[in-house]
Amino acid sequence: MKRLALALLAACAALSSPAHADKSDRDKPLNYEADSGECDDLKQVCALAGNVVLVKGTMRATGERVQIRKDPEGYQYGVIIAPSGKLATFRQRRDPTKPGVEEYIEGFAERIEYDEKADTVKLLTRARVRLLENEVQRDELRGDAITYDQRNSRYFVSGGKPSADPNNPDGRVRGTIAPRSSTPVTGTPAPLTPAADLATPRRD
Amino acid sequence: MRDRITAIIAVLLLATLAGASYWYSQVSRVDGLAQPVSREGPDFVINGVTLTQFDASGRATNKLFAEELAHFAADDRAELRRPRLVSLRPGQPPLETRAQSALVEGSGEKVLLTGDVVITRAAAADSPPLRLTTEKLQALPDLERYSTDAPVEIERGTSTIRSIGMDYDNITRVVKFHSQVRGTMEPGKGESPR
Numbered sequence: 001m002k003r004l005a006l007a008l009l010a011a012c013a014a015l016s017s018p019a020h021a022d023k024s025d026r027d028k029p030l031n032y033e034a035d036s037g038e039c040d041d042l043k044q045v046c047a048l049a050g051n052v053v054l055v056k057g058t059m060r061a062t063g064e065r066v067q068i069r070k071d072p073e074g075y076q077y078g079v080i081i082a083p084s085g086k087l088a089t090f091r092q093r094r095d096p097t098k099p100g101v102e103e104y105i106e107g108f109a110e111r112i113e114y115d116e117k118a119d120t121v122k123l124l125t126r127a128r129v130r131l132l133e134n135e136v137q138r139d140e141l142r143g144d145a146i147t148y149d150q151r152n153s154r155y156f157v158s159g160g161k162p163s164a165d166p167n168n169p170d171g172r173v174r175g176t177i178a179p180r181s182s183t184p185v186t187g188t189p190a191p192l193t194p195a196a197d198l199a200t201p202r203r204d
Numbered sequence: 205m206r207d208r209i210t211a212i213i214a215v216l217l218l219a220t221l222a223g224a225s226y227w228y229s230q231v232s233r234v235d236g237l238a239q240p241v242s243r244e245g246p247d248f249v250i251n252g253v254t255l256t257q258f259d260a261s262g263r264a265t266n267k268l269f270a271e272e273l274a275h276f277a278a279d280d281r282a283e284l285r286r287p288r289l290v291s292l293r294p295g296q297p298p299l300e301t302r303a304q305s306a307l308v309e310g311s312g313e314k315v316l317l318t319g320d321v322v323i324t325r326a327a328a329a330d331s332p333p334l335r336l337t338t339e340k341l342q343a344l345p346d347l348e349r350y351s352t353d354a355p356v357e358i359e360r361g362t363s364t365i366r367s368i369g370m371d372y373d374n375i376t377r378v379v380k381f382h383s384q385v386r387g388t389m390e391p392g393k394g395e396s397p398r
Contacts, residue, residue: 030389037367037385041331041377046365048385070363074392 022093025057045069058093075117088112104132119151126163141175246274266345282308297326315343332361348374362390
């Protein structure tokens with residue numbers, strides 16, 4: 001019998017040791033670049049377009065169209081839309097926990113929402129998050145929507161049809177969590193390829 | 205008989221005088237018309253100018269100050285040295301524009317500012333102070349529109365944005381940045397993007 005579920009798995013996966021997003025990023029200015037822009041002084045919103053790059057401390061995000069705003073309390077918000085057929089990107093360093101190990105979170109989706117007040121990064125449609133240790137991928141999660149709770153370093157993942165592809169027709173959540181070892185990961189970064197086992201999805 | 209001749213001479217002399225003075229008056233009038241206002245140079249130059257523009261209800265809308273104003277009758281344009289234009293709108297902080305020089309056309313409808321152009325707006329309840337700098341700027345004071353195709357920098361509170369080319373509408377308060385946009389938004393309270 002075919003599984004019809006839009007498969008809301010709502011997995012709550014703590015991918016790693018309780019490292020947090022780099023807290024010092026909060027106090028850094030948000031720098032941005034774009035081909036063009038439009039700012040509304042009354043609504044206090046800027047819409048940027050064309051090869052947009054946002055940088056805030058160790059955080060970096062790219063997309064085709066970006067809306068940024070700041071609320072009266074001073075919290076910053078960003079909505080990043082991918083170029084047609086591509087994905088918007090997000091990357092941020094995590095607070096160091098082990099000496100000699102640099103951890104980065106990387107995210108990809110058609111739409112990325114950054115909310116400084118809630119301390120979350122939402123990746124929507126064809127969402128993918130991976131954890132890098134010294135640029136080597138350790139954990140990976142895919143789904144229709146991934147919410148990364150920066151405060152508690154937790155991920156909330158749900159699946160859904162919009163993110164389905166021929167290899168995953170129901171758009172179910174998929175993930176890889178590497179075994180934890182005490183020795184830091186070294187060596188050259190592995191090329192990012194889809195897991196071979198996931199090429200033919202399981203059928204019930 | 206001699207008396208009569210004397211009288212005739214006197215009348216002729218008077219008539220000649222009257223005729224001559226009439227001729228002179230006509231000639232001087234025609235000379236004035238033959239030399240109208242200069243086509244090339246200014247028809248008047250004023251040092252230390254203050255001009256105030258009022259709307260229909262008598263409210264001052266624009267105040268213009270300049271070190272020197274030269275007016276050209278041929279096309280009714282005015283050239284200003286070191287102008288300073290203050291736009292006043294009720295309920296909003298005044299917008300002040302300064303430059304090295306300005307060309308005013310169409311009785312002030314269109315102003316082209318060049319050299320060290322600076323626009324400043326004081327802080328208001330709903331917005332932090334604003335400062336715009338560029339090398340040239342076209343202003344339509346009645347419509348409160350400002351535009352440039354030159355590099356421009358806008359500081360708003362602690363946020364800064366730079367671009368090449370810009371349109372700013374002070375009524376809708378929307379700025380459009382044409383190309384090569386780069387900006388910084390400082391963290392903390394009280395500011396918004398830009």
